Amino acid sequence: MLLENKVVLVTGGSRGIGAAVAVESARQGADVAIHSNRGGEVAEEVIREIEALGRRAIHVEGDVAAFESAQTFVDAAVEAFGRVDVFVSNAGICPFHAFLDMPPETLKRTMEVNLHGAYFMTQAAANQMVKQGNGGSIVAVSSISALVGGEYQTHYTPTKAGVHSLMQSCAIALGKHGIRCNSVLPGTILTDINKDDLADPKKREYMENRIPLGRLGQPDDLGGPVVFLASDLAKYVTGAALLVDGGMFVNLQ
Numbered sequence: 001m002l003l004e005n006k007v008v009l010v011t012g013g014s015r016g017i018g019a020a021v022a023v024e025s026a027r028q029g030a031d032v033a034i035h036s037n038r039g040g041e042v043a044e045e046v047i048r049e050i051e052a053l054g055r056r057a058i059h060v061e062g063d064v065a066a067f068e069s070a071q072t073f074v075d076a077a078v079e080a081f082g083r084v085d086v087f088v089s090n091a092g093i094c095p096f097h098a099f100l101d102m103p104p105e106t107l108k109r110t111m112e113v114n115l116h117g118a119y120f121m122t123q124a125a126a127n128q129m130v131k132q133g134n135g136g137s138i139v140a141v142s143s144i145s146a147l148v149g150g151e152y153q154t155h156y157t158p159t160k161a162g163v164h165s166l167m168q169s170c171a172i173a174l175g176k177h178g179i180r181c182n183s184v185l186p187g188t189i190l191t192d193i194n195k196d197d198l199a200d201p202k203k204r205e206y207m208e209n210r211i212p213l214g215r216l217g218q219p220d221d222l223g224g225p226v227v228f229l230a231s232d233l234a235k236y237v238t239g240a241a242l243l244v245d246g247g248m249f250v251n252l253q
């Protein structure tokens, strides 16, 4: 198992990509703390899935955009499991909207959740790893959108480029502590974030046709790549970005 007896923290772990990463981490032997804005049945279902794999799990509620949420999450995980080995920064939103009339509050909220949230959480997890003194691994869920644009994503794509850039700078800042920092760049993965956007059959077909592997992604397509980067199999990988997009990015013609 790639994460045997490790402690893994995942933001946005209640649904979608984060839930799949949390469950795959447990399958690979880790105890897992998940964080999300809301609790409820979806988060409890993830906890049950992890426990059914014989691992321990907790859920912590809070808004990643609030600075205090990060320390609260890390403290709760340390109280439950004793330490933090792996941190996965995944929580994010994408409220599709046109550029010319973008409401300033939508821009601000997207920046605060996706970028400030990733920053605060990564900082709190890194401080805990530095205190522990035996390194660690941080993986951020950026996006193919860090590299290419979207007409209704002018507020969103800069946050994903920012998350990738954050991992590059953190790789330098934290290398001396043995902490590796990498990003995954998912393509289009079927989750709640794009349910409405992909409800348009023309849009969905267009996206599917752009993917050489012939299908849109599923959340569990991210489980393996994130676990790989988190694990010692990637012990000399830091500051890297791994596209997980079925080949969509390279498909020019």
Ligand SMILES: NC(=O)C1=CN([C@@H]2O[C@H](COP(=O)(O)OP(=O)(O)OC[C@H]3O[C@@H](n4cnc5c(N)ncnc54)[C@H](OP(=O)(O)O)[C@@H]3O)[C@@H](O)[C@H]2O)C=CC1
Pocket (backbone or CB within 6 Å): 011, 012, 013, 014, 015, 016, 017, 018, 035, 036, 037, 038, 039, 062, 063, 064, 065, 090, 091, 092, 093, 094, 113, 141, 142, 143, 144, 145, 185, 186, 187, 188, 189, 190, 191, 192, 193, 194
């Ligand atoms: N799906 C896709 O095609 C792609 C997604 N991504 C990225 O992957 C990440 C996960 O997205 P995905 O799984 O698709 O989306 P989902 O909408 O399925 O899940 C989002 C998760 O983030 C949490 N979250 C959202 N806002 C906050 C907040 N303010 N504070 C705390 N938690 C919050 C949600 O919790 P709650 O239920 O409490 O709101 C939920 O657990 C995002 O960063 C997204 O940008 C990147 C590329 C492609």
Ligand SMILES: C[C@H](O)[C@@H]1OC(=O)[C@H](O)[C@@H]1O
Pocket (backbone or CB within 6 Å): 094, 142, 143, 144, 145, 150, 160, 186, 187, 188, 189, 193, 194, 197
């Ligand atoms: C939400 C979108 O469908 C999704 O988000 C991303 O980051 C991808 O580029 C897709 O556009």
